[in-house]
Each structure stands twice: as C-alpha cells, then as structure tokens.
Amino acid sequence: MNGTNAPAPPAELPAPETPATARDADPRQATSITPTLRGGLRRARTWIAIGAVAILGAVALLVLQGGIRGGGPPLGADNPAPAGAKAVVEVLRAQGVEVDEVSAFDDARSAARGGATVVVADVAGFLDPERLGELADTAERLVVIAPDFASLDALAEGVRLAGTASGALDGAACELPAAERAGTLSDGQGLLRIDDGARAAGWQGCFPDGEFGFALAEGPGDGGRITIVAAPTAFANETIDEAGNAALALGILGETGALAWYVPGIEDVDAATAPTLGELTPGWVTPVILLLIVLVVVAAVWRGRRFGPLVAEDLVVDVPVAETREGRARLYERSAVRTHALDQLRIGALGRLLGILKLPRSADVREIAHAAALATGRDPYATERLLVDEEPADDRRLVELAAAIHELEAEVRRTLRPDADPTQSTERPGRPS
Template structure:
C-alpha cells in the first residue's frame, strides 16, 4: 500500500494578489526613496542659493562705507562733520533725491563715489545749488554739472602737495594737502587747478573749480581731506572746513541707486526676493527636465507597414493632369517614359540624348528621323483626341522597335555556323505608354 500523499496547497482566493518577492518589494521602495531624496536636495540647494543671493544683494552691513558722514571708521567722515557742527554749520545728510531742499546760501556736497548719481538729479542740483562740492569719477555727471574735466586715474600715495599758490582761497589758506584719491585732467584755461601730481605733460590735478551760470562747482578728488584717518595731516582739515563750512548749512548728499528722476523699472518695483525665487524655479525646471528626460529615453523610429503601389501613383498623376486639363504635360510624361524604354531596348546608356535615340530608332525601323522625332518629341496638345493619338503613336513606335530588334536577332541566329549556338536575346515584356519605367 502506497504512502498517503500530502494535500495540494489551496489556490489563493480570486482577487487577492500573490505576495511579491522580496527583491521586487525593495526595488520600488528604494526608487521612491531616491526620488524623494532628489527633490529634497533640489529644495535645499534652492534655499541656499536664495540665501546667498539675498546676502550678496544686501551687501556686508558690517563693512564701513567710505566717506560715510555718520561713520567713525578710518574711511568715514564723522570727524569733519563734528568739527563743522562745532563751528556753527548745520549738516543735513540726505540719501533721497526728493528730500533735497537747497537754500540760497547753502553748500551741497555730492558724494557720488559709488557712481550711481542720476543725470537728471545732477542737472537739478546744478541749477538750484549756488555752491557745489562734487566727488565723482563719472564723465556723465561731470558733463551734467558743466565741468570741463576728464578723470585721469587715482593715486594712493600720501605725498603732500603745496597749495600756497593755488587760486582757490580755501586751498591757498590750507597751504598743503595730501594727494590721495582721484585725479583729473582739463584743457579749459578758465578752470582753477590745485594739488598737482606728476610732472610736465603728465601733470594731473586733485582739486578743480569752475564757475558756471548757475554757480560754482568744486571738483574734489583728494578725498583724504574728508577721511577720519587723514583729516589731521598737513592742511587737510583747513581745506575741508574752507570748502564745506563757508555757509550756514551743508547738505551732504549721498545718492543711492533708487534715487532717480527716471521712471522706476520693473526690476526696481519687484520685491527683493524675486531674483531668489526665479533662481529656485530655474533649478526646479532643470531638475524636472533631467528627471523626465531620463525616463523618456531616446527616440525610437517605427517602421510602418505601408506600401504604395506604382499604379496608384500613376493613376493619381493622371487624375491630377485630367483635373487641370494639362494634356501637353501628360503626353510629355508618356514621351519621356517611351524614350527611356526605347533607349534601353536599343542598348543606349541612360545618359543618351533624345536626338541619339531618335537617330537610332529611325535607323532600326527604317523610318525618317523627322517622323520619329514628331512622335517622341512632338509639340503641344490641344484636345483629348490629339492626346489619344499621341499615346497610340508612341505605343506603335515601341512595338516597331521591338519587332525590328527581334528580326535582327533571328537573322543573326540563322547566319550563325552549325554547332555554335547563337547568343540568346533577353525576352522583352511589352509595356504600355505611361507605365512604370
């Protein structure tokens, strides 16, 4: 007696999926983790880039601004402001062009060291301020103030230049100044010049003054007379007080990029976080393109099972010619096809000219060349009857050529010596004019 067999396992209930293999379960989970991790990395990189952009746009708040009238750093100008206030000169620091209020006896110091002064604001100050002290290297600003001078570089030396014979009273009173800062060159003989550097034709000037129809403009390149670390050297303090303290009020104007008479641009109206948001969106777009592009893969060319029979093409062209009633073009198409077939039957190359085909056809069929040429070349066709007659003439000429070639082959076989088989002539298949060539 045989041993009892173990019962077969019961099939899984319908609708309940079979448990997946361990590898198949781990693979989708790992792909999902990688996908989520990739998006987290994109977001983190975007946030870092946004923070970096914001930090660069705001600048370093701890870095002192040169010639800042409120700064006690070495590059600031707080010391000059304190001395002016002690001597009774009111100092108003202005950053907004709309807040500029210049009186009759006021002096205006325009500190355009950053090169952001708007041309319209410069022309407005030149018209309203009787005494302007200008710090700039922008040729456009110099032109707006009607100063005939050109920036000629800068010098960082602490050399002391004598100003005892300078035509500018404040510089002559100072006696000497340190030549450090920007220098200028001018060809206008009416411009007063002080604080020279260089010799001969290379002489450049650190202090210029010109008188315009609206007032006087002093171009101050030797900004060391305003800095906290150099104001006490030579006669720097005397020159600074003489230029800025001649009136009861000094307007110290430091322009900003936003202070302009021109209409604000789209970038000026946009919030400061917009560039960072655009950068983050760009990163997301690039990541999405890489993600989807990797999944799509390369393009695949599909071979479509489409075959168009030659007869369909011929019939389509025939219908087209019939629709436009272009009988001459239709007959010319039949003539070209007949010329190719006859030339092939006569053993002529494909490059043979139609005149050569006409001459060989006339020689083989015994007809005149003019008669053969009228059939193969012919002229225009005006009606359907002429089209049918032309097609029939082409058909008859092709048959004549084949008969002539068959007769030549038969005579050659009869004249061949006994025992030597004649060279077989390849069979030809009659073709209708206008058929496939």
C-alpha cells in the first residue's frame, strides 16, 4: 500500500505582517493589563490622598486640643489649662497657705484629721456620696465645688441644685466674710436652692439670683463648716479674674494655713456601689427601642404584602452558552470594562489552545503563546502581545483583538488538526461559570 491516498501536509501559511513595535518588543518588558494591586492603588490615589489629608487633619486637631486643654483633670491644682485651677493654687501658696495636692480618699481624710481645709473638686463624679459624707464628718472646714444630686444628699439635707444663673450676680446678701469681700460674681454660676428645713439647721445662701437660688451655700456639718459652690467658675483659670471670682475663691480657701486640694480619680470609685447599665440608662430608652421594633416589623409586613404571595416556578436547568455570552458581553459593554472582557476572551482561548497544542497543564501563558506561534509560523512576540499584553484603547480595537484571537485559535486548529470540521462549534450548553 503506497502513500498516494494519504492527505497532503498543510501548506505553509505566510506569517502575518506585524507592526515594527510588536516585532521589536521584548516579552519580558511587556505590561500586563490584568488588574493588579499597584494598578488599583494608582486608580484610587485621589481618594487615598483625601483620606490621608483627613487623617492628618484629625491628628493635628487632637494635638491642638490637647495642647490647649493641657494635662490634668478639670480643676486640677497643677493644671494650667483653662479648666484647671493652677492660678488660684499658686496665689494661695504665694500668700503663705500650704497647699497639698491629694488624689486618694485616705490622704484627704488624713489631711482633714490634721485640721487642714479640704477642697473636693469632683467634677467627674468619681467619689462615692457615702465617702463624701464621711469626709464631711471628719473635716473642720470642707469646700465642695460643683457637686451632683447624690453628693448634695450626703452633705446637706434640704439643699438642692437649681439650674444656672441668668447672668452675673451682684451682692452677697449673706454674712459670709469671703462673699462680702467678693461683692459680685461673673456669669456662668450655678444655683442652689435652700429649703426651710435647711435654713432652720443653719444653712445660708450667698449671691442670690432673684427667687431662683444662690450661687453658694454655707452651713454646719457633723465635723465642722461646709461650703458648697454650685459651679467651678470662681476657681477655673479662664474665669477667676472676672468680677469678684478671685476674691471669693481666695477668701473661702485661705481661711486656714493648710489646704488639701482633693481631685478624686477612677481609683476612688467603689465597684460595689457603682450604678449598673440599667440604672444609667434613661427611662425613655426602653419604650423607644420597643416602638422601633414594632415599626420595623410593621414595615416588613407592609412591604412584603405589596409583592403578593410567593410563587413556586421551575427554572430552566441548561442555559445556552450563546445566551450567557451575549448577556455577559452586554454587561461588559454597559460597564465599559474592555480590559476584563478581553481577559475573559483570552482565558477561554488559552484554555482551548492548551488542549490543541498538547501542552501540560502547568504551562504558563507565555509558553502557550510561543507554542501557538511556532505551530502557525507567526511572530512569537506578536502572538504573545495578542494573547497577553496588548490593551484595547476603544471598542473598535477590542473587536479587532477579539477577531484576531479567534483567527489565531482557528489557524492553530487547522494546522494541527487538518481533518477537524472548522464549522463545528466547540461550545456546549451549560450554566455560566
């Protein structure tokens, strides 16, 4: 049997003309158009810059605020910030008063037993009312600045908070020498109301605001005299030089030669008596939460009924690849993602070329491109650029590249499988991946 009936080998196809730039291109210097982390960061550099500026601005604001407020708690004896009390403490020391800064309850109680005037500046409300009452029973002279409701209950029955003064207060209207020397107080004072029972027990108010209340209350305690100032305005650095604030502060704090300035801290909080979350929660929170839950349920039922009852419907199992391809193509076109669309075409072509060229599954993209160029006689660099590197500038170029990829695949198939039917589609119906 001779070989006269054997099929003739395929004719050598001429290599297509390629641009000079494609022939001279080095595949190692080709730029991949697959989205990378660097490319994503480059596209988002505007938002990254805006975020960096916002973060730097926030940090600068925190630094400036920290510099303005300074270190230390409000009314701290060593706090030079506007809310601190370093100014009045330094003046007291200059007048010969020995000022001892204490931050623990035991130290304050020891100073009270030694006869020193004790100032309690518990603006944050750390000190337990029972401990404050114990301190009042021990100190011969106790000054309490800006107490809360519980602290007033422990100090003086019948003395209550009464809001804020309407303006500056003129006239002491009491027999307290320090208040009489001050004469007036600046704006920003708090008010205390003294009922008849407290008056009968010896309590008096100074600097009245009409019938609303007094800026200061003074009366007897179990251990000595107690002075209550409703607001820290007369002692704070930023307001002590207004009106008679300084005279009042120096007068009530400088009566004795020793002064213990006590600012309670978090270590003074009694865990056993600390309020629970339910006690701290306002009473209106629970009804509002229940109302919101009811509204959410009603809204869900209302919106759900608008669409009618659910209908069971059998869906098709097999979706033709042509329909899937067309749908995805329309999505890509609508989103103008030419790079992603071209990548999908290249991935599919490379997978089929891998099988046609009988290459191992471990072969990379460039090995497949070079094998396809070797099989068809094309320029390796041009083939690699077609399958890997070239980026479509517009829709027209995307169509051209898609056609060129299809033509390359068909040429490889004709070269290596001359008996295959070129009109037979390799696509099978199925669900899209």
